[in-house]
Amino acid sequence: MDILALNCGSSSVKYQLFNWDKKEVIAKGVVERVTIGDSFIAHEVPGRDTYKEQSECPDHRVAIDLIIRTLTHPAHGVVKKMSEISAVGHRVVHGGEKFTCSVRINDEVLDAIRSVQHLAPLHNPPNISGIEAAQAVLPTVPHIAIFDTAFHQTMPSHAYTYPLPYEWYEEYGVRRYGFHGTSHLYVSKRAAIKLGKPLEECNIITLHIGNGVSHTAIKGGRSMDTSMGLTPLEGAMMGTRCGDIDPAIPPFIMDQEGCTPREIDSILNKKSGLLGITGRFTDRRDVITEADNGDTRCQLALDVEAYRLKKYIGSYAAALGGVDAIVFTAGVGENAGVIRQKALEGLEFMGITLDVEKNLKTFSKSGETEITLPDSPVKVFVIPTNEELVFVEDVVAILDDTYTDHTKFPYTFTAQDYTP
Numbered sequence: 001m002d003i004l005a006l007n008c009g010s011s012s013v014k015y016q017l018f019n020w021d022k023k024e025v026i027a028k029g030v031v032e033r034v035t036i037g038d039s040f041i042a043h044e045v046p047g048r049d050t051y052k053e054q055s056e057c058p059d060h061r062v063a064i065d066l067i068i069r070t071l072t073h074p075a076h077g078v079v080k081k082m083s084e085i086s087a088v089g090h091r092v093v094h095g096g097e098k099f100t101c102s103v104r105i106n107d108e109v110l111d112a113i114r115s116v117q118h119l120a121p122l123h124n125p126p127n128i129s130g131i132e133a134a135q136a137v138l139p140t141v142p143h144i145a146i147f148d149t150a151f152h153q154t155m156p157s158h159a160y161t162y163p164l165p166y167e168w169y170e171e172y173g174v175r176r177y178g179f180h181g182t183s184h185l186y187v188s189k190r191a192a193i194k195l196g197k198p199l200e201e202c203n204i205i206t207l208h209i210g211n212g213v214s215h216t217a218i219k220g221g222r223s224m225d226t227s228m229g230l231t232p233l234e235g236a237m238m239g240t241r242c243g244d245i246d247p248a249i250p251p252f253i254m255d256q257e258g259c260t261p262r263e264i265d266s267i268l269n270k271k272s273g274l275l276g277i278t279g280r281f282t283d284r285r286d287v288i289t290e291a292d293n294g295d296t297r298c299q300l301a302l303d304v305e306a307y308r309l310k311k312y313i314g315s316y317a318a319a320l321g322g323v324d325a326i327v328f329t330a331g332v333g334e335n336a337g338v339i340r341q342k343a344l345e346g347l348e349f350m351g352i353t354l355d356v357e358k359n360l361k362t363f364s365k366s367g368e369t370e371i372t373l374p375d376s377p378v379k380v381f382v383i384p385t386n387e388e389l390v391f392v393e394d395v396v397a398i399l400d401d402t403y404t405d406h407t408k409f410p411y412t413f414t415a416q417d418y419t420p
Contacts, residue, residue: 002026002084004071004138005391006064007091008130010122011036013063017071017078017085018392023412025388027071027078031063039063043070051076060126061133068137087142088134089395092127094120095147096173101406102150102394105131105143113145119173119230122269144395151181151406154222159319162229176234178226180208180330182387184216185406187329189414190383192221194368195325199407199414203320205313208385209333211239211282215309217316221407225319227312233269236312237305239282242272244308277301284332284339306342313343317350323378326352329385334364340371344380351377368420384420389413 001021007014016028029043039057044050053070057063071077079085090105096116103109110131117124135143152160160176161169168174184206191206192199199221206216213236216226227235227243237243250264259267275282278301281290291298317323328340337360344354353376362369364384372380393411397403412418 001086003087003089003392003395004085005089005388006130006134008060008126010126015067016388020396031057031066034060034063041066041070045078060129061136064133064137085141087144087395087399088138089144089146089391090131092145093123093148095149099147099150100153102144102146104398105145144398146391146394148179148181149177151185152178152223152226159225174230176229179228179232180214182390183208183385186386186390187327187383188218191325191327191381194381203323204325205316205323206327207333208330210330213238215312217319219320237308238273240270240273240275242268274301284336288338306339309343325379325381328382334382334384
């Protein structure tokens with residue numbers, strides 16, 4: 001059984017074809033510059049050179065058609081015909097309060113996704129376009145929606161409610177939703193296995209740190225709080241997003257510099273965070289290198305990020321009533337030992353005793369690694385995330401009618417003998 005996973009952004013479509021029987025990725029890639037011109041596909045197959053092709057994609061339907069042509073190409077493809085694909089899983093960023101789990105897409109589901117697109121105007125419209133395009137190109141196979149927000153729908157009301165006029169929540173859905181749900185789900189379940197404890201007995205803090213960053217407090221396998229809010233802008237400092245700031249700053253700068261609401265939104269999302277402080281960089285590797293070379297603004301950016309990470313760890317430990325494990329994941333979380341070390345320094349009083357040397361030698365390629373000393377009461381793990389596997393397992397379970405609440409569903413990666 002081959003499952004196609006699609007992640008449609010405003011100007012790109014990422015894809016992955018997964019063979020469920022062999023439990024392996026057989027092809028993956030991305031179509032870049034969709035709708036904006038000079039479009040191309042970069043297609044990767046294990047054991048082959050990356051195949052690239054220029055092909056104009058004025059909309060997502062053309063982009064998905066290009067993906068289909070590439071997957072079935074006599075020389076570069078991996079399947080003879082699209083009937084070999086059993087289902088398509090679609091990443092949908094925002095499901096609002098309407099979706100607490102992955103679902104099979106029908107007209108009612110698609111209408112519900114449309115009804116909350118005002119909550120994610122940069123993300124949901126291209127997600128919807130991708131679903132419609134894939135349905136047009138592959139009309140006979142089931143299509144499944146996997147929501148970034150679903151994992152966080154277990155948050156209690158006191159965690160997701162903002163201290164704002166309550167009518168804003170009732171009329172417009174203004175509340176905390178959270179994102180990166182499939183990543184937090186995967187690594188928290190893997191952490192429980194590493195701890196050797198039932199998930200129901202674990203308090204875990206997961207730190208997903210990439211260009212986008214979110215943190216989650218997880219109790220008994222359920223999200224209790226998370227750093228991203230109504231949108232992915234809230235929370236930690238990110239590559240280009242500001243995260244938590246004084247809400248009076250935007251109107252102040254709008255008044256001082258004559259910015260429009262759209263302009264200030266763009267600044268907060270695309271010109272802040274690491275880029276805002278350094279003035280040059282969004283990639284932590286560049287920031288770390290230049291900080292080592294004496295760039296004071298790069299050093300400041302690292303200090304700010306680590307300090308904010310430390311505050312989230314402390315606050316979530318308090319919210320959970322103690323913590324059994326902390327997990328670093330995603331591109332930066334898995335590879336930036338310097339940032340992990342700076343974030344954990346001074347937390348010995350919480351029972352965190354870092355193995356400094358092991359931490360600095362740990363990267364994604366190291367696999368699942370404990371970076372605390374053996375006698376550390378609180379364990380810290382680096383666990384490479386696998387969101388796509390969650391996608392695929394949800395799709396297969398829905399097709400087999402075995403899908404259930406994520407805290408009870410027996411994902412393959414929760415088995416003791418599972419090897420990542």
